[in-house]
Amino acid sequence: MDKNERKQNFYKALPTVGLYIHVPFCVSKCPYCDFYSVPSDEETKEQYVQAVLRELNKRKDTFFVDTLYFGGGTPSLLGPQNLYILTDTVRQWFCKDTWECTLEANPAEDLEDVFAAFAQAGGNRVSMGLQVADDTLLQKLGRRHTVAQAEKAVKDLQKQGIHRYSFDLMLGIPDQTERHIQNSVAFCQEMGAEHVSSYLLKLEPNTPFGIKPPALPSEDQTVEFYLQTCSLLEEKGYLQYEISNFAKAGQQSLHNLKYWDAKDVVGIGPAAHSFFNGKRTFYPRDLQSFLLGTLQEEEETNVACPAGSLEEYGMLRLRLTEGITQEGMQKRFGKPIPKGWIENAQKLPPNLCVTDEKGIRLTRDGFLVSNTILARIM
Numbered sequence: 001m002d003k004n005e006r007k008q009n010f011y012k013a014l015p016t017v018g019l020y021i022h023v024p025f026c027v028s029k030c031p032y033c034d035f036y037s038v039p040s041d042e043e044t045k046e047q048y049v050q051a052v053l054r055e056l057n058k059r060k061d062t063f064f065v066d067t068l069y070f071g072g073g074t075p076s077l078l079g080p081q082n083l084y085i086l087t088d089t090v091r092q093w094f095c096k097d098t099w100e101c102t103l104e105a106n107p108a109e110d111l112e113d114v115f116a117a118f119a120q121a122g123g124n125r126v127s128m129g130l131q132v133a134d135d136t137l138l139q140k141l142g143r144r145h146t147v148a149q150a151e152k153a154v155k156d157l158q159k160q161g162i163h164r165y166s167f168d169l170m171l172g173i174p175d176q177t178e179r180h181i182q183n184s185v186a187f188c189q190e191m192g193a194e195h196v197s198s199y200l201l202k203l204e205p206n207t208p209f210g211i212k213p214p215a216l217p218s219e220d221q222t223v224e225f226y227l228q229t230c231s232l233l234e235e236k237g238y239l240q241y242e243i244s245n246f247a248k249a250g251q252q253s254l255h256n257l258k259y260w261d262a263k264d265v266v267g268i269g270p271a272a273h274s275f276f277n278g279k280r281t282f283y284p285r286d287l288q289s290f291l292l293g294t295l296q297e298e299e300e301t302n303v304a305c306p307a308g309s310l311e312e313y314g315m316l317r318l319r320l321t322e323g324i325t326q327e328g329m330q331k332r333f334g335k336p337i338p339k340g341w342i343e344n345a346q347k348l349p350p351n352l353c354v355t356d357e358k359g360i361r362l363t364r365d366g367f368l369v370s371n372t373i374l375a376r377i378m
């Protein structure tokens with residue numbers, strides 16, 4: 001074997017992963033948010049880009065990337081030049097051929113130049129935190145953007161030829177009614193979004209909403225909102241593929257699917273998590289140490305459900321409408337779904353869980369009580 005062949009074989013053997021880059025900057029903190037983010041200035045953003053490049057450089061020639069996801073925080077705050085540098089570098093260092101490259105963006109900023117730079121560097125998908133298509137409710141949520149700004153952001157995206165974009169919707173927010181749900185779903189459709197993520201507002205401890213909760217819709221009402229959102233989205237051609245995610249045909253988030261399929265994802269930046277080489281690791285929430293290069297990744301330890309185990313795989317897969325399939329189980333572990341899981345699933349009411357020759361999957365009602373069901377099956 002000559003040197004060239006050896007080199008080719010070396011590259012062939014490298015795994016392909018999803019890459020997540022956390023951008024821990026926000027202009028202000030939304031009162032419900034527990035994600036790691038802090039205010040920043042231009043100098044800090046530039047230092048951050050250099051720190052991410054340093055971490056990426058350490059990983060050169062250890063994997064290929066077929067999905068890149070900039071999450072946060074507010075990645076669009078990095079600005080056109082910084083985003084261009086990061087996206088283009090990842091593409092050059094790690095990308096073999098095609099990829100899905102997603103940017104989380106906040107429509108409160110003027111995003112025209114950001115989208116132009118992102119598209120030029122190879123970015124092809126954007127996820128926007130719309131939350132609700134109503135300015136009064138957006139204010140109650142402490143969001144800085146308006147519905148008109150979200151509309152403008154879509155136009156800016158389309159100008160750059162980025163046609164894959166997703167909106168986040170939030171359910172169970174103060175003073176929300178069925179009318180807001182209808183308007184928000186209609187807005188997603190009218191704006192041409194190909195993907196919608198729909199999350200319940202959670203009161204996280206140590207956030208202003210967690211410490212002093214606002215008046216929220218009742219639990220029953222929020223369940224109704226969830227079911228209503230699922231049906232309305234489905235009517236408009238968005239098919240549910242995960243508890244909180246809906247997409248037009250073929251437009252699922254390939255990056256996020258990796259998490260639910262327990263595939264390798266490498267995370268870079270404070271608060272970013274990885275699953276790679278059978279280990280789950282994370283960077284602690286410490287921007288200054290990350291900038292200095294002294295932040296060490298730590299290993300996640302979950303005795304009940306070890307990284308890469310059958311149980312972990314099953315729990316993640318049951319978030320998907322496809323559920324745990326016999327085919328997927330054979331491919332991943334070389335064996336069928338454990339008999340015990342099937343027997344346990346068969347004991348559950350059929351309106352919550354389905355078992356057949358394909359495998360085990362939860363119904364929409366089942367998703368509402370998924371934690372209880374998972375504990376019963378496994």
Ligand code: SF4
Pocket residue numbers: 025026028029030033034035037072073074106129
């Ligand atoms: S913009 Fe997003 S990440 Fe930043 S504080 Fe608000 S919800 Fe959290």
